[in-house]
Amino acid sequence: MSDSSGASESRVLPVLLPAAERIARAAFRERTQGMPTLRLTASHGVALVGVFLVGCGLARAQAQTYDPDVLATIWKWTPLLARGFVFNLAISFLAMAIGTAVGFFLGFAQISLLRPVKRGAWLTTHFFRNAPWLVLLFYCMFLLPFQVTIAGITIPIPDWTKATLGLALPVMANVSEIVRGAVQSIPTTQWESAASLAFNRRQTLWMIIVPQCIKRMLPPWMNLYAILTMATVLASIVGVNEMMTLTQRALSAESRPGLLLAFYSYVLLWFFLYCYPIARWTVRLEARYAVNQ
Amino acid sequence: MQFVWNWFRWLYEATGINLTIFYDAFDRGRFSSGFWMTVKLSVICIVLSVVIGIVGAWIQRSRLRVARTIVYWYIQAFRNTPPLVQLYFFYFGLGSLLKAVSGGPLVTNVTWAIVSLSFFAGAFNVEIFRSGIEAVPRTTIEAAESLGFSRLQTYLRIVFPLAFRISLPALNNNLVNLVKTTTLAYAIAVPEMLYVSSQIWSDELNVPVMMNVLLVCYFVLVGILVYVMHRWERAIRVPGFGV
Numbered sequence: 001m002s003d004s005s006g007a008s009e010s011r012v013l014p015v016l017l018p019a020a021e022r023i024a025r026a027a028f029r030e031r032t033q034g035m036p037t038l039r040l041t042a043s044h045g046v047a048l049v050g051v052f053l054v055g056c057g058l059a060r061a062q063a064q065t066y067d068p069d070v071l072a073t074i075w076k077w078t079p080l081l082a083r084g085f086v087f088n089l090a091i092s093f094l095a096m097a098i099g100t101a102v103g104f105f106l107g108f109a110q111i112s113l114l115r116p117v118k119r120g121a122w123l124t125t126h127f128f129r130n131a132p133w134l135v136l137l138f139y140c141m142f143l144l145p146f147q148v149t150i151a152g153i154t155i156p157i158p159d160w161t162k163a164t165l166g167l168a169l170p171v172m173a174n175v176s177e178i179v180r181g182a183v184q185s186i187p188t189t190q191w192e193s194a195a196s197l198a199f200n201r202r203q204t205l206w207m208i209i210v211p212q213c214i215k216r217m218l219p220p221w222m223n224l225y226a227i228l229t230m231a232t233v234l235a236s237i238v239g240v241n242e243m244m245t246l247t248q249r250a251l252s253a254e255s256r257p258g259l260l261l262a263f264y265s266y267v268l269l270w271f272f273l274y275c276y277p278i279a280r281w282t283v284r285l286e287a288r289y290a291v292n293q
Numbered sequence: 294m295q296f297v298w299n300w301f302r303w304l305y306e307a308t309g310i311n312l313t314i315f316y317d318a319f320d321r322g323r324f325s326s327g328f329w330m331t332v333k334l335s336v337i338c339i340v341l342s343v344v345i346g347i348v349g350a351w352i353q354r355s356r357l358r359v360a361r362t363i364v365y366w367y368i369q370a371f372r373n374t375p376p377l378v379q380l381y382f383f384y385f386g387l388g389s390l391l392k393a394v395s396g397g398p399l400v401t402n403v404t405w406a407i408v409s410l411s412f413f414a415g416a417f418n419v420e421i422f423r424s425g426i427e428a429v430p431r432t433t434i435e436a437a438e439s440l441g442f443s444r445l446q447t448y449l450r451i452v453f454p455l456a457f458r459i460s461l462p463a464l465n466n467n468l469v470n471l472v473k474t475t476t477l478a479y480a481i482a483v484p485e486m487l488y489v490s491s492q493i494w495s496d497e498l499n500v501p502v503m504m505n506v507l508l509v510c511y512f513v514l515v516g517i518l519v520y521v522m523h524r525w526e527r528a529i530r531v532p533g534f535g536v
Contacts, residue, residue: 016531020428020459027462035470036372036417044373047366130515131508132473135487139508142500230375237480260386268374 032181033220034129034174035227037286040272040279048269055261062258070262077250077263084243085270087160088232091242094164095232096225099171106172107179113201121176128173133231140166141238160242163235171228178220182213219286226275226282233271243267311499314506320493327489328510334406334475334485335514339468341411346418346464353423364419371416376409376474383409384481406478414471421467425460426452458531465522472515486510 030036059070068076109121128136140162147156186209194204236244247267251259301315314324349367352360371379384405391399400408429452437447479487486507494503 016455016459017428017430019424023424023428023459023463027466030463030466036467038373040373044369047369126516127508127512130469130473130512130519132476132487132511134476134479135507135511138487138491139504142494143504233375233377264378264381268378 029181029220032177033223034170034177035224037220037223037282038226038275038279039283040276042276045269045272045276048265048272052262052265052269055263055265059256059258059262063256067256070259073254073259074262074266080246080250081243081267081270084241084246087240087242088229088235089274091160091164091167091232091235091240092225092229095167095171096228098165098168099228100175100221102168103172103175104179106176107183108205110176110180111183125173125176125180128169129177131170133167133170134234134237136169137163137166137234137238140169159238160235160240163232163238163240167228167231167235171224174224175221178217178224179213182216183209185216186212215289219282219289222278222282222285226278229275229278230271243270311497311502312506313497313499314493314503317497320497323489323493324486327484327486330403330484330489331475331486331514334403334410334478334483335472335518337407338410338414338471338475341407342414342418342468342471343464345411345415346422349415349419350422350426353419354426367412368416368419371413372420376413377477377480379413380406380409380477380481402478402481403483406475406481406483410471410474410478413474414467417467418464421460421463422456425456425463428459429455455531458529461522461526461529465519465526468522469515469519472518473511476511 026037056070063070106121106125109117110125112118112121141159144157144162144165147154149155183205190208190212191204194208199208232242233244235242236248239245244267247263251263298316301312305311305316313320315321349364352364355361384402388398388400388402388405433451433455434447437451442450475485476487478485479491482488490503490507494500497503
């Protein structure tokens with residue numbers, strides 16, 4: 001990946017539109033971010049509500065006379081599903097917190113002047129970036145013990161903690177890359193002027209570079225969070241009691257195949273309502289910060 | 294070859310690192326079939342998704358409003374829902390509707406995985422190619438027309454090569470994501486690497502070893518793809534353009 005320091009000067013060929021340059025920048029951003037930017041709009045919500053209503057209609061059409069109404073059934077299960085959703089949120093918060101904390105360290109290690117530290121951090125970052133999320137999740141689910149004994153005290157490790165760690169690993173790698181990308185996107189002149197004012201490397205980093213980086217890191221970081229939240233449903237594959245798992249249980253308890261679409265679109269709607277504001281805010285921040293870059 | 298297999302058996306006896314996928318012929322067969330299934334899934338999905346991307350981008354420029362609207366909603370639906378949900382939708386939703394006369398499923402789970410993953414990545418590719426095409430200036434196309442190129446020739450020889458070079462970095466990001474997403478096929482029991490490994494570790498009880506094998510395999514697979522695509526990107530880049 002090339003250094004972006006030369007990107008600020010205009011190198012647009014007359015043969016290509018500025019749009020081409022914009023695409024190249026977006027691709028570069030997605031590469032550091034490791035995944036595409038979420039672009040949710042209100043029309044997606046409307047479409048989703050439409051799907052939900054169709055699902056309810058289908059369920060009603062397939063219902064027997066003694067079956068309770070679809071909406072009543074969904075309402076009955078909502079408290080349980082909400083409890084599952086809280087679990088999803090808890091997993092996403094924790095995984096994000098752990099991933100960010102460790103990822104920050106790893107990101108700064110990637111720009112370290114010590115060669116072994118730099119290489120090690122680079123390898124760690126790319127190892128976890130290249131590994132699929134599901135494989136990392138399995139890795140943590142099966143390899144961490146279900147309890148640890150420290151000084152005679154046995155501490156149980158519940159499933160969801162392990163799932164959290166499993167999701168924190170890819171977050172960590174992506175945060176590391178976001179940090180590295182942001183630090184390297186600061187023009188070298190900033191480093192040079194800091195050096196000329198006799199700042200040492202640590203002071204330059206903490207007092208000059210990082211404050212400027214925060215702005216650039218915030219949009220991709222928020223995007224990562226929205227994607228992580230959607231990825232928490234992966235924990236259902238390894239049997240954590242989160243919203244998707246509970247939905248499957250509710251469906252098997254009802255044993256009415258007609259409810260399938262209504263229930264799943266209801267779950268999707270919950271996730272949409274949570275991720276939509278985040279995605280909108282991300283896009284707005286991105287646009288605002290893009291202007292003064 | 295037997296010498297190598299025996300060495301892995303010795304390794305197990307000496308250190309307890311139980312790599313049954315090397316010394317046990319049955320596990321070796323299972324694992325290599327899983328590995329090739331992942332490679333097959335990845336390659337077929339990459340090719341199909343690129344085809345979907347090119348065709349979709351072409352339709353988006355068509356004069357038919359209906360066709361454009363259909364492609365628009367296809368992109369919106371597949372870009373903004375989790376791929377696992379799409380996979381379930383195809384396999385459980387559509388798959389249960391398509392029954393053969395004998396009562397068995399008409400379309401196998403492998404096919405559904407290919408279809409679902411290709412459409413998932415294809416939705417991104419349509420946008421990538423479309424924005425690449427839009428970045429080619431009108432004047433270039435006019436210049437081609439003035440040189441007597443037909444509409445198709447202009448597209449094939451002028452617009453597409455330029456657009457492809459512009460979109461290649463974004464395309465690579467998406468294809469790398471696609472290869473990582475193939476693991477989701479596990480959820481509908483496609484015998485790819487993750488699924489096969491889980492079978493092996495539940496039979497042989499060598500979970501940690503197989504986990505590490507799996508992680509290294511994916512790291513190498515994705516690493517090769519990233520490396521090759523970056524080399525290609527650099528080889529065909531438009532001089533003076535790019536970040």
